[in-house]
Amino acid sequence: MDLDELYQEVILDHYKRPRGAGLREPYEGESHQVNPTCGDEITLRVHVKGDRVADVSYENVGCSISKASASVLYELVHDTTVDDALARLAEFTELMNSKGQSDGDEETLEDAVAFAGVSKYPMRVKCALLGWMAFKDALVRAEAETGGSRP
Amino acid sequence: MEAVSKLDVEAIRADFPILQRRIGDKPLAYLDSAATSQKPVQVVDAMRRFTDHSNANISRSVHTLGAEATEAYEGARARVAAFIGAPSADEVVFTKNSTEAINLLAYAFQNAALDPHADPRFRLAPGDEIVVTEMEHHANLIPWQQLALRTGATLKWIGITDHGRLDLEAVPEVITERTKLVSFTHVANLLGTVNPTSQITARAREVGALVGLDASQSVPHIPVNVADLGVDFIAFTGHKMLGPTGIGVLWAKADLLDAMPPFLTGGSMIKTVTMEKTTFAEAPAKFEAGTPPIAEAVGLAAAVDYLDALGMENVRAHEKELAGYMLERLESVDGLTVIGPRVPIGRGATVSFTFADIHPHDVGQILDAEGIAVRVGHHCAKPTCDRFGVNATTRASGYVYNTHEEIDRLVAALAQVRKVFG
Numbered sequence: 001m002d003l004d005e006l007y008q009e010v011i012l013d014h015y016k017r018p019r020g021a022g023l024r025e026p027y028e029g030e031s032h033q034v035n036p037t038c039g040d041e042i043t044l045r046v047h048v049k050g051d052r053v054a055d056v057s058y059e060n061v062g063c064s065i066s067k068a069s070a071s072v073l074y075e076l077v078h079d080t081t082v083d084d085a086l087a088r089l090a091e092f093t094e095l096m097n098s099k100g101q102s103d104g105d106e107e108t109l110e111d112a113v114a115f116a117g118v119s120k121y122p123m124r125v126k127c128a129l130l131g132w133m134a135f136k137d138a139l140v141r142a143e144a145e146t147g148g149s150r151p
Numbered sequence: 152m153e154a155v156s157k158l159d160v161e162a163i164r165a166d167f168p169i170l171q172r173r174i175g176d177k178p179l180a181y182l183d184s185a186a187t188s189q190k191p192v193q194v195v196d197a198m199r200r201f202t203d204h205s206n207a208n209i210s211r212s213v214h215t216l217g218a219e220a221t222e223a224y225e226g227a228r229a230r231v232a233a234f235i236g237a238p239s240a241d242e243v244v245f246t247k248n249s250t251e252a253i254n255l256l257a258y259a260f261q262n263a264a265l266d267p268h269a270d271p272r273f274r275l276a277p278g279d280e281i282v283v284t285e286m287e288h289h290a291n292l293i294p295w296q297q298l299a300l301r302t303g304a305t306l307k308w309i310g311i312t313d314h315g316r317l318d319l320e321a322v323p324e325v326i327t328e329r330t331k332l333v334s335f336t337h338v339a340n341l342l343g344t345v346n347p348t349s350q351i352t353a354r355a356r357e358v359g360a361l362v363g364l365d366a367s368q369s370v371p372h373i374p375v376n377v378a379d380l381g382v383d384f385i386a387f388t389g390h391k392m393l394g395p396t397g398i399g400v401l402w403a404k405a406d407l408l409d410a411m412p413p414f415l416t417g418g419s420m421i422k423t424v425t426m427e428k429t430t431f432a433e434a435p436a437k438f439e440a441g442t443p444p445i446a447e448a449v450g451l452a453a454a455v456d457y458l459d460a461l462g463m464e465n466v467r468a469h470e471k472e473l474a475g476y477m478l479e480r481l482e483s484v485d486g487l488t489v490i491g492p493r494v495p496i497g498r499g500a501t502v503s504f505t506f507a508d509i510h511p512h513d514v515g516q517i518l519d520a521e522g523i524a525v526r527v528g529h530h531c532a533k534p535t536c537d538r539f540g541v542n543a544t545t546r547a548s549g550y551v552y553n554t555h556e557e558i559d560r561l562v563a564a565l566a567q568v569r570k571v572f573g
Contacts, residue, residue, distance in 0.1 A: 003520045038528040039542040061542055063512035
């Protein structure tokens with residue numbers, strides 16, 4: 001087991017100093033997700049303005065992987081277009097399902113490539129994806145709330 | 152802690168090939184027997200011998216193999232009955248696991264609720280009460296929640312003290328004249344608490360309620376005698392007591408099995424069948440529809456033989472000593488808090504703990520890198536977690552093959568956890 005690969009400095013840093021944490025107003029979509037195997041939880045809000053994700057805010061309890069992943073998610077998708085955010089979601093999900101076969105594109109995924117090692121640990125992939133599932137769900141709810149005005 | 156183990160642990164370990172495994176370059180320290188125990192060669196060999204030599208379906212064929220298989224399966228039933236002090240082998244019903252055994256019982260109540268001619272002991276209606284405890288595994292909680300929901304009965308529970316014991320003072324008010332069934336855990340899977348049963352069974356008798364015991368964590372670890380316990384039902388599972396997965400047991404008193412409607416219906420559980428109606432076989436066949444886990448029953452009997460050869464009193468003494476050592480060593484770790492009884496009295500060698508603010512997943516991952524297998528999470532006992540204000544715990548659980556050295560390795564590895572996340 002190469003623990004250094006799993007617990008990279010970048011991950012531990014996001015875990016110890018989470019970016020964008022806390023629930024904020026305004027928001028159009030909110031999602032609550034739990035990991036039934038370990039009881040980890042996240043509540044995540046999305047504030048959409050036009051075609052942009054103006055803010056993502058969250059409160060969570062969980063392991064280092066799930067907490068660091070939410071922090072990295074915040075960095076990647078807040079203040080970006082909805083389309084870019086969805087592209088990052090797809091990329092990160094693919095990386096997590098790669099079973100260690102992908103390094104991820106640092107150009108687009110930035111700090112999130114540190115999670116490449118997590119994809120080798122099937123028991124931990126769900127931890128890394130918890131926040132992203134909440135983001136996906138909150139975004140759908142936000143679009144429903146705003147009448148799906150996006151083209 | 153000068154108590155001496157009554158088991159020859161080195162000789163026992165030689166019977167479990169998996170204990171020789173290495174995880175990466177570290178020897179395995181298996182401290183997760185409360186989730187599932189490992190199997191000795193004697194169990195695997197018995198199953199293999201049966202499969203290679205006598206495999207056939209039971210109670211159906213006149214050929215030699217069919218007779219041998221039936222004999223092996225029914226012999227296993229008698230073996231298990233003797234192990235738990237059941238007066239008759241016919242009181243032992245084989246199931247898939249404890250969960251199915253408890254559901255079998257819950258569905259007996261549910262099916263009886265739909266039948267006006269059913270035995271009144273099993274007939275639930277609004278106003279009736281079912282009592283559990285706050286320290287149940289979900290397997291002995293959700294079936295009763297569902298039953299209450301479907302019959303209009305009320306689910307009540309006995310709480311947990313700060314020391315991780317049942318709040319027995321509340322027993323007289325929780326168990327009332329309206330209580331029809333009390334179903335509680337004998338040994339708690341998260342806390343490790345061994346619950347005293349006499350006060351609860353006495354109160355249940357006083358009000359005329361039936362009593363069931365979730366014995367999943369007791370039958371593997373301490374002597375269990377159903378006659379001495381004075382309960383009506385117990386449920387346990389093979390894979391936690393050195394046996395295979397896929398087989399569990401519901402023991403119930405014969406007259407109750409007679410009164411209970413079947414849970415699963417189909418082949419092998421009938422007396423006569425016409426296109427219009429069916430009469431059922433006597434228990435235990437009435438509750439064993441379909442082809443049962445035959446090789447697994449053979450394996451379970453071999454596991455019972457193994458435990459009997461060790462002696463359950465010796466197993467208990469070994470684990471009491473192990474629990475004492477675990478508690479003493481774990482509590483010496485700075486920032487570690489044991490969730491459950493902190494003294495090795497009235498508890499087994501299953502110890503849950505939190506460690507600083509480090510999430511159990513992270514603890515478990517670092518321990519795994521050191522070759523140490525523990526369970527992390529809510530252990531299918533979320534209400535217990537809630538009671539102690541935690542989302543999850545790390546749980547180390549010992550059995551007949553565990554040593555002090557493995558506990559020492561656990562404690563040393565916790566320092567490593569602290570280094571990464573502290």
